Amino acid sequence: MDLFEKCASFTKADEIKALNLYPYFHAIEESEGPVVQIEGRKVIMAGSNNYLGLTAHPKVKEAAINAVKKYGTGCSGSRYLTGTLDLHVEMEERLAKFMGKEDCLLFSTGFQTAQGVVPVLVQKGEYVLSDKDNHASIVTGNLVAAGMASYTGDGSQSIVRYKHNDMKHLEQMISGLPKDAPKLIVTDGVFSTSGEIVNLPDMVKIARAYNARIMVDDAHAVGVIGVGGRGTASHFNLVKETDLTMGTFSKTFASLGGFVVGDRSVINFLKHHAAALIFSASPTPASVASALAALDVLEKEPERVDRLMQNARYMRTHLSQMGYRVGEHDSAVVPVIIGDTEKVLAMWRALFDAGVFVNAFIRPGVPPGMELLRTSFMATHEKQHLDRILETFRAVGKQFGVAN
Numbered sequence: 001m002d003l004f005e006k007c008a009s010f011t012k013a014d015e016i017k018a019l020n021l022y023p024y025f026h027a028i029e030e031s032e033g034p035v036v037q038i039e040g041r042k043v044i045m046a047g048s049n050n051y052l053g054l055t056a057h058p059k060v061k062e063a064a065i066n067a068v069k070k071y072g073t074g075c076s077g078s079r080y081l082t083g084t085l086d087l088h089v090e091m092e093e094r095l096a097k098f099m100g101k102e103d104c105l106l107f108s109t110g111f112q113t114a115q116g117v118v119p120v121l122v123q124k125g126e127y128v129l130s131d132k133d134n135h136a137s138i139v140t141g142n143l144v145a146a147g148m149a150s151y152t153g154d155g156s157q158s159i160v161r162y163k164h165n166d167m168k169h170l171e172q173m174i175s176g177l178p179k180d181a182p183k184l185i186v187t188d189g190v191f192s193t194s195g196e197i198v199n200l201p202d203m204v205k206i207a208r209a210y211n212a213r214i215m216v217d218d219a220h221a222v223g224v225i226g227v228g229g230r231g232t233a234s235h236f237n238l239v240k241e242t243d244l245t246m247g248t249f250s251k252t253f254a255s256l257g258g259f260v261v262g263d264r265s266v267i268n269f270l271k272h273h274a275a276a277l278i279f280s281a282s283p284t285p286a287s288v289a290s291a292l293a294a295l296d297v298l299e300k301e302p303e304r305v306d307r308l309m310q311n312a313r314y315m316r317t318h319l320s321q322m323g324y325r326v327g328e329h330d331s332a333v334v335p336v337i338i339g340d341t342e343k344v345l346a347m348w349r350a351l352f353d354a355g356v357f358v359n360a361f362i363r364p365g366v367p368p369g370m371e372l373l374r375t376s377f378m379a380t381h382e383k384q385h386l387d388r389i390l391e392t393f394r395a396v397g398k399q400f401g402v403a404n
Ligand SMILES: Cc1ncc(COP(=O)(O)O)c(C=O)c1O
Pocket: 109, 110, 111, 112, 135, 137, 188, 192, 217, 219, 220, 248, 249, 250, 256, 257, 258
């Protein structure tokens, strides 16, 4: 059989397109944040991770433009060689300080950050303990560590998956591992599909008892939870106890890039060993400058974080009152659980036709029965936007028999 046979026989996406129900890869033609233009029509965006709405902030845009004028469009090299700008160094210092850690290292994306940290830190005879629902970047990072996805790992590291946010199960699994073996517990801070916040206090107790370090992926937590948007560790007042926090510029920071913060010696080690850093070009001048400007806004205007949370709470409450099954967690992600793939796709289309864009999550992205419409909100959604989204959800929910 030919290698490409599997590609030629993959017809699922085309079948859904033929039904006019395909919810992915729709090109945005213009964007102001809460309102975007798709296929020539203005629609309200209710599925973006642009949590503080800063992609449209004049200072953030201006910073990107000025960086292009000063440094050009790209770095053409990795951080290791010719790709370090003073902007990267400034952002690392600022982020380390913001997150309350000694040092920081930037990567070109959040996805690469996980690849750059997990397989490098967890070596032969050491263990990764990973939440079953962790983001794909961590899952791939784990596979790399186990030598299943790249040359980096030698296959002698062990990956242990524990039940989602289940600290009893984590303890059960960790207690069966060699007591003195070094271990890394990896978890999302705010889980990207459900918006659930990790049980960090219990995780810290377990880590202490079983010789483990903790790494939290705060992609959906920085700018959202914690004091002034400082993320999960800050939310629980456990900054010192959380060894490493990684994050992304692709959400609150309105740009593209990734980062990890932690102790100076750890960051220094990663800097000199992470293939994802050493063999990949550094984030572009415009990417770092805009993320820096977004950090300025976040530091100067923490009230934006409060507005974001108020918006998400307003939506959670009203969607729930309409009879929808929604995630209960206090973050900016509000999943609307429908539990059926066909219904999710048909509702996605009806919402889109009525001028509201959400994300359709179907299997294998979610377990059977958990097919959902993922909504997420921004600090810059105004009440009129939120009420339009609610009205549309009410009408579509009635049509499909899932709302009253
Ligand atoms: C939890 C989580 N981690 C990591 C990433 C990857 O970030 P990036 O978009 O910077 O690659 C994402 C993005 O979807 C995410 O949701």
